[in-house]
Amino acid sequence: MPDLRGKVAIITGASSGIGKGTAVEFAQLGAHLALTGRNLENLQATAKACVEAGTPEDKILVVTGDICDDEVRKNLVDQTAQKFGRIDVLVNNAGIGKFSDLETLDMAEYDRTMDVNVRSAVRLTQLCVPHLTKTKGAVVNVSSINGVRSMSGCLAYSMSKATLDQFTRCVALELASKQIRVNSVNPGVIPTDFFKTMGMPEEKIAQLMERCKTFHALGRPGEVSEVAKTIAFLASSDASFITGAQLSVDGGWHLMCPR
Known part of the structure; x- marks a missing residue:
């Protein structure tokens, strides 16, 4: 099990989904946490879950x-x-997405998606470099299967995740001399509220969860905890010789071909 005792971690998008799950996983491993998101009530719920998981209340910062x-x-x-x-x-986890293709894509929506999914990660990493240099720390970017495999219907989101993956690789090289490791995780379908916030009706979400069993070689969608544990591994000294990696947490989806 990775050891994050006394380590200080910033987690964006920590109010729900993978961000919340990662915060709780880090708390179980002894980390001190800085959690950020837009919804104060949800962030406070995450902080409470982290306290219950083992992080003292005074070792949690909510912004x-x-x-x-x-x-x-x-x-x-x-x-x-x-x-x-x-x-x-x-942990650059904050992310948004909408369903749209080239012909229906609203450019304001495109700009917002790139701002949240890419620009925020670039800028936060930039701001953290002086601190991570002192601790020989780690950056974990939460990407997606959409960054690896091309699919229609979510153009801006897919482009943003492919960009985030390239950012991961480039910055891993740039920061290697400072002993800062930079990696990404690329989840497949993980049941969270993300699909609902993307505008997908409940009925369609249920259909997706059933249909996605055929997308993943392991025959099921993933779980938040499976992604969170992978992020914790990459953030820990257990991954001390790993940088620039894209770690697929997708049940083998990235290997699949249409038949």
């Missing part, structure tokens, strides 16, 4: 705000460093 706001990003990094005296891990 609400829009991750696209540079003042929010700066405050997040500054407050984390001030409270804990260090930053060991950055």
Whole structure:
């Protein structure tokens, strides 16, 4: 089991889904946490779950705000460093998506998707580098199967995740001399509220969950905990010689071909 005792981790998009699951997993492993998202009530629920998982309440920082706001990003990094005296891990998890193809894509929607999914990760990583240099820390970017495999109907989201994967590889090389490791995880279908926020009706979500059994070689969708454990591994010293990797947590979807 990875050991994150005393490590300070920033987790974006921590109010739900993979972000919340990662926060709880990190808490179980002894990490001190800086959690951010837009929904204060949900963030407080995550913080409570982290306390129940083992992190003392005074070792959790909650920062609400829009991750696209540079003042929010700066405050997040500054407050984390001030409270804990260090930053060991950055998990760039915040993400949004909408269903659209080229002909129906609204460019404002495209800009917002790229802002949340890519620009925020780039800027936060940039702000954290001085701190991660001191701790020889790690960055884990939460990407998607959409960054690996081409599919229609979610163009901006897929483009953003492919960009995030390339960012991971490039920055892993740039920061290697500072002993900062940068990796990404690429989940397949994970049942969370994400599909609902993308605008998919409940009936369609249920159909997707059934149909996605054929997408994954293992014959089922994944679980939040399976992604969270992978992120924890990459953030820990157990992955000390891994950087620039894209770790698929997709039940083998990236290997599948239409038949």
